[in-house]
Amino acid sequence: MPRSIATLLFLSVLAGATPVLAQPGGTPMQLPRTISVPGSGSVTGTPDKAQVRLTVQKTNPSMEKARAEAVVVVQRFLALTKKLGIPEAKVRTTSAMVNPEYRxxxxxxxQVLVGYSVQREFEVEVNDLDKLGALVEGAVDAGVNHVAPPVLDxxxxxxxxxxxxxxxxxxAEANARAIADTxxxxxxxxxxxxxxxxxxxRPPMPMAMMKATMAEAADAGGAATYTPGSLTFDATVNASFDIVSP
Structure with a gap:
């Protein structure tokens, strides 16, 4: 839009006049008078489920031994999820790899071959957050090498x-009314x-907090507990309202 037309539209809103432009042939064309504003809103909610990613990795000069060692840990972990009452459908393997190791x-x-690395990655959906601490702590006890911070939802x-x-x-409506009143x-x-x-x-639980909580639980002779906090849901809109002629 040419700068002169934009200036005309701005001044017409301030003056309460309807901007008029000339169409080809000289016919007047009235443009709608509007107020355009943004709007934002947010609400908080309590998380009631979590996604946990875990990795089992074993390295050995023998591929068969590395695989066997990984299988032992996987079986212990699956037994843990069953004990906690987590359905099999909520536990899935996301990756299975075997890589040669060289020096x-x-x-x-x-390069000289020195062994093999066998890796298994899992994702677990936990729908009862009271079980989250026992799952994380039990996975480490079972020999799982890495537990990523839980993703809350x-x-x-x-x-x-x-x-x-x-x-x-x-x-947005309140913003528009404030401008109109002004x-x-x-x-x-x-x-x-x-x-x-x-x-x-999805704020992950900081690993430092997880470790501290697990240490406190170990001292108390119980399973780790976690405070999930809250999730914030944000939304934005852009709205345009007509200006009513007096």
Missing amino acids: WDQPTSR STKRRELNRQALAAAARD LGVKLGSLRELTAGGAEPP
Whole structure:
């Protein structure tokens, strides 16, 4: 839009006048007077499920021995999930790899095979967060090499996202009314609205907190417990409202 037209539109809103542009042939064309504003909203929810990623890795000069050692740990871990009452459908293997391990031999200037690394990766969905501590602590006791920080989520995510969108829409209307009142004009109907919402953040549990909690639990002779905190669901909208002629 040419700068002169943009200036005309801006001044017309301030003055309460309807901007008029000339169409080809000289016919006047009235442009709608509008107020365009953003809106934002957020709601919080309590997480009620978690995703946990775990890795089992064993290295041995013999591929068969490395595989056998990994299988022992995997079997212990699967027995743990069964003991905790986690359904088999919630435990899945995401990766299974066997990689040769080499070292560089300086005298011969070549790589020398020294063994094999067998790796298994799992993902577990925990729908009872009271079991999360026992799962993490038990996995380490079973020989699992790495437990990633749990990723928390909510089964009510869609509902909470909608609540955040509703809050954003109300915020946009309040912003538009504030502008209209300041300019001394009357706010009309909604002309256009676009909504955008990001996925809710999934704050992982810091490893330092996990280790400290596990240490406290070990001193107390019990399983680790975790405080999941809360999730924040954010949403934004952009709205355009008509200005009603006096």
